[in-house]
Amino acid sequence: MSVQDLAQDYLATGKLGTLPDGHFINGKLTAASNGKMESFDPGRAEAFAEFSLASAEEMDAAIGAAEKAAAHWRRVAPGERCRILNEVARVFRANADRLAVMEVIDSGKTLAEATGDVNSSARLFEYYAGAADKLDGRSVNLGPDYTAFTVREPVGVTGHIIPWNYPTSTFARGVAPALAAGCSVVAKPAETTPFTALLMAELLSEAGVPDGLVNVVTGLGRDVGAQLARDPRIKQLTFTGSVATGVNVAQMAAPNITRLTLELGGKSPLIAFEDADPEKVADGAYWAIFSNSGQICSAGSRLILHKSIRGDVLDILAERASKIKPGHGLRSPDMGAINSDLHLSRIKAHVDAAKSRGVSILTGGDVTTDCETGKGWFFQPTVIADLQPNDPAVQEEIFGPVLSVQNFETEDEAIALANGTEFGLIASVYTRDVGRSMRVAAAMDCGQVSINDYWAGGLELPFGGNKKSGYGREKGWEGLDAYTKVKSITVSNAS
Structure with missing residues (x-):
């Protein structure tokens, strides 16, 4: 068949x-x-x-x-x-x-x-x-x-x-x-x-x-x-x-x-500098966090944006995320299900806790179902904006379609934010400046770095992490x- x-x-x-x-x-x-x-x-x-x-x-x-x-x-x-x-x-x-x-x-x-x-x-x-x-x-x-x-x-x-x-x-x-x-x-x-x-x-x-x-x-x-x-x-x-x-x-x-x-585990950052194309950054962040419903150890679960492009990137990303239609994987939906009821409850607990802290939820933020049948374990594509470095949504692995956004002004600040968790699996840098991309890649405490394409690489490259990523x-x-x-x-x- x-x-x-x-x-x-x-x-x-x-x-x-x-x-x-x-x-x-x-x-x-x-x-x-x-x-x-x-x-x-x-x-x-x-x-x-x-x-x-x-x-x-x-x-x-x-x-x-x-x-x-x-x-x-x-x-x-x-x-x-x-x-x-x-x-x-x-x-x-x-x-x-x-x-x-x-x-x-x-x-x-x-x-x-x-x-x-x-x-x-x-x-x-x-x-x-x-x-x-x-x-x-x-x-x-x-x-x-x-x-x-x-x-x-x-x-x-x-x-x-x-x-x-x-x-x-x-x-x-x-x-x-x-x-x-x-x-x-x-x-x-x-x-x-x-x-x-x-x-x-x-x-x-x-x-x-x-x-x-x-x-x-x-x-x-x-x-x-x-x-x-x-x-x-x-x-x-x-x-x-x-x-x-x-x-x-x-x-x-x-x-x-x-x-x-x-x-x-992972809490991998996508860092976007002021010279990056907002459309390309939004597209990279979209696939980095919403692929496999965010259930990827190497998911780009943190978006670290230069303040000058913050508004443009988040406007594009929030609009795209709000249009995602979840559904049963065999119907070719935009996004599939969360693997289990137990894990769905864990994702919900993370986001509910963020709401209770008064953070800005740009889109999503709740449990949902297959839009055709009303069944299944699904979570809305979620973007949480303007988080502080010590916020649990930045520090803890949620392992779902939940993106945490941070802002920066200088290269040193971006590096500090990117390295500022206990994880070190992968990172991605978006910039037109080749020298800057190499400096930042060298400063990342992680196992893999991609430039201007979050999922760049392949099975021919070694994969693994530093710190508590293993x-x-x-x-x-x-x-x-x-x-x-x-x-x-x-x-x-x-x-």
């Missing part, structure tokens, strides 16, 4: 055909043994399926299968790993419609956003397929008496705790480099978005990934997620989520000295570092 047929069928019936049932362990779906939990369609605020809650025994079996598979996979020729990962990308593209529709229903995002996520997931496997046979060491010149070189070896079994806001692409950005490096995988998707990871695991198997190499176990974070973090057989743990949960994960992994990649890097060549360990070997040439 085409993507349109799949979408129309679901909208008419509330069903999505055959969904993966159970956990994916050692190359096959296994029946649930510990009960099930409802999974909700955020666009309707209604349950559409059930998924399995794993037992400790099932997680143990998944890690055991991964440990056995890792011992074999590390000996597979890099060229063969390259071939298999390229086949994974092909299979993902062949099943893109089904994956995208499932992603919409699971997460609440729009079909266009989900389709983009599926395409980027396939591209991640292509990118790391190209890296599989190029993970070379280096020779080191110690003089004529020695031959010295380094080799990069796989770390072994890797654990991946996947967030709910980007279930497909976050799965791919960890699993693809792990497999390229010669590692095996145990993944635990978020409990609100379990299905795409299970389907992707099935497709990996279809593409020729050996049994046991990629395992997906669904359930609650406090149960199976915690078990994954604590298990000494896990040699690298990659976590994406909130700061508080990331701290807990790090503490659970610490006794085993497990390697960690933590991609946590540590380690994913994507790009640097994304392989987490899954390899370096060994140096020195040979005496003496006779």
Whole structure:
């Protein structure tokens, strides 16, 4: 069925055909043994399926299968790993419609956003397929008496705790480099978005990934997620989520000295100087905060405007935001749903608290529903103006379609405002002055900076944060570092 047929069928019936049932362990779906939990369609605020809650025994079996598979996979020729990962990308593209529709229903995002996520997931496997046979060491010149070189070896079994806001692409950005490096995988998707990871695991198997190499176990974070973090057989743990949960994960992994990649929260600034084009700034800010309903760790949730262009930019932005029509993602709305009722209540609490402080709400500011059905979990696109540096709407991650605006007069003031939170994920600078853009980029305490285009960059570049946004890097060549360990070997040439 085409993507349109799949979408129309679901909208008419509330069903999505055959969904993966159970956990994916050692190359096959296994029946649930510990009960099930409802999974909700955020666009309707209604349950559409059930998924399995794993037992400790099932997680143990998944890690055991991964440990056995890792011992074999590390000996597979890099060229063969390259071939298999390229086949994974092909299979993902062949099943893109089904994956995208499932992603919409699971997460609440729009079909266009989900389709983009599926395409980027396939591209991640292509990118790391190209890296599989190029993970070379280096020779080191110690003089004529020695031959010295380094080799990069796989770390072994890797654990991946996947967030709910980007279930497909976050799965791919960890699993693809792990497999390229010669590692095996145990993944635990978020409990609100379990299905795409299970389907992707099935497709990996279809593409020729050996049994046991990629395992997906669904359930609650406090149960199976915690078990994954604590298990000494896990040699690298990659976590994406909130700061508080990331701290807990790090503490659970610490006794085993497990390697960690933590991609946590953000409060990323878009800085616009007086020479920037107000239309371009407003457009950049629009997509930076309202994409995926603002549920992006790297969302441009702070707009830092030079006072001379404040009025022009905010007039354009507020008008555009007020015209956004939210709706079920399969109907191609302007903006999709909030992932869960719980998270919607958190966003509302943040904005209600801002209202109680008497701040200026230029547009939005409340819960809403699908404009066609009156159902679903949605929040109005919201712009909060003229905030002080210590305001909670500036300092705290809201993780929704809520933009906090600050004003400045000097370059030094803009830098201080941009760096003035506990986060440091990304930043963007809008100016025609190349020298200024380079000075400000150098002064940003964050992992990525873009100039005159908030979402500039791509999966070829490393992604990750500083401060409480976490540590380690994913994507790009640097994304392989987490899954390899370096060994140096020195040979005496003496006779």
